[in-house]
Amino acid sequence: MPSRLSPLAIQTIQEILNKYTANFSKDVPGVCVSIHNTNGEDLLTCSSGKTGANGEEDMTNDHQFWMASLTKLITSVAVLQLVETGKLSLDDGEQLENLIPELKGLPILSRDATTGKMVLVPRKNLITVRQLLAHTAGFGYTFFSPELREYLKTNKISGLKLLEELNFISPLLFEPGTDFNYGAGSDIAGLALERATGMKLGDYVERNIFQPLQMENSTFDKDTSKKLKNLVKLNQRDPDNGTLREVPHVYSLNRSGKPDHFHSGGAGCFGTATDYAKFLSTLANDGVSPRTKHRILSSESIKYLFSNQLEHNPNFLRKPMIGIPGLTPNLQEFFPQAGSPPQGWGSSFVIALEDVMDTGRPKNTYHWYGLANMFYWIDIERGIVAVICAQVLPFFDPTCWELWKGVERAVYKGLIPSVKAKL
Known part of the structure; x- marks a missing residue:
């Protein structure tokens, strides 16, 4: 036992x-x-x-x-429930970017070797749900990324408004699938769930996780x-x-x-x-x-x-x-x-x-x-x-x-x- x-x-x-x-x-x-x-x-x-x-x-x-980032595990479980039913795919990048067209053409933030300034460069790889859950898609957090903070400051973007206004889909820090960076991948995954189900994330979780487990x-x-x-x-x-x-x-x-x-x-x-x-x-x-x-x-x-x-x-x-x-x-x-x-x-x-x-x-x-x-x-x-x-x-x-x-x-x-x- x-x-x-x-x-x-x-x-x-x-x-x-x-x-x-x-x-x-x-x-x-x-x-x-x-x-x-x-x-x-x-x-x-x-x-x-x-x-x-x-x-x-x-x-x-x-x-x-x-709960702060303890939320991420709840979101991962909710998203995997949709993978089980076929509403989301772990590896279909086209499906994800069609659900969230804001991802299409999202560039990579890079520092120019000559000027030292932050610049945006095109990416080659599609973003997948697997990468979002594993934090290998390239998204970052402002409180752990000086590069992202510099980009937001230069472009006069509020870090809080990234979330308040659903503009949190900021430039990537590397080519999707090539590295690890702890960041907003779970937020994007939660948004994918919302687009796939037509429900708010919290409403979906209430019905499919909180209620079944008596998390009252x-x-x-x-x-x-x-x-x-x-x-x-x-x-x-x-x-x-x-x-x-x-x-x-x-x-x-x-x-x-x-x-x-x-x-x-x-x-x-x-x-x-x-x-x-x-x-x-x-x-x-x-x-x-x-x-x-x-x-x-x-x-x-x-x-x-x-x-x-x-x-x-x-x-x-x-x-x-x-x-x-x-x-x-x-x-x-x-x-x-x-x-x-x-x-x-x-x-x-x-x-x-x-x-x-x-x-x-x-x-x-x-x-x-x-x-x-x-x-x-x-x-x-x-x-x-x-x-x-x-x-x-x-x-x-x-x-x-x-x-x-x-x-x-x-x-x-x-x-x-x-x-x-x-x-």
Whole structure:
């Protein structure tokens, strides 16, 4: 049967959360952890601290978080559902560009060797859904791409308006299919779903993922949904004195108040830690909810979702990324590991091809992050999933990072052995 947690591990995890939230205006205001197994059991959902740096409200397990890039995995599953029904193709670039004609003729952003200025050059390859999900289509994010920021500044384009006005289809950073760059591919994939179904992404996900999995507190409608009642405050760390302050949520795309605002496939979901753990445990259980028994993906699609899309590029996250102060740090690599072993990438997450030595998490596990210091991992072999939710900027906050690692260590130190679950 899938794994369980020892009583000592449960106690230790709660103590870790209490430690890091004791000084809620200096360390982490509040955090919620949810750990489930593929039997459908909630092994531990616990919270600690406050909903914001002002300390006005206690954090509870019912509070909802901006999921940020944890949204991408939801979008990947939704898109693969359409691949199963034949409404979308993984590799038919003509189909994709006919659905989204804004992609046709989209150029590549390049720096002129003579003038040093950013120029646009034609591309040769078509863009495919497979590339969008694997982040190999060439799209970037402004907060990790100085070149894209320079282009937008030169052309007086607002980064937020890229999303607000559906003009987010910015120039590519390389020829589609030739490299990896973490960016807006999931947003384009979500738009393809909308064009193929005639439904808003959030409405499709509500019907085909949230309802079947009883994810009753998740939504893409931040400003109009009645489901979003307990949203945690977003907090930002002062770079000079390290204190935290509450700031407006950066990802309310419904600034006009219109009910048909853009649903971001890359970062537009809000929900509870428990809801997201239900989703993860379904994927770890071969696409079948262990609670409701609904299948949301076929076994074949699950295998694709967890397969390494970048075997030819085992160091794809080992390149410097220049961030934006207060939002994203400068990073030498996303997933540092001793000895720099090969890296793998599924359809929304890192695949640990070797043991994560500093926490005890074994190889062949999967994880990813969200901008406001959200983190999850999936361990199919042991039948366990976990999500750790905070709302702190900038990304990769050192205090949040240490909290993540502490929880992960406690899980693997206190994991009760079980029969291995198979993918």
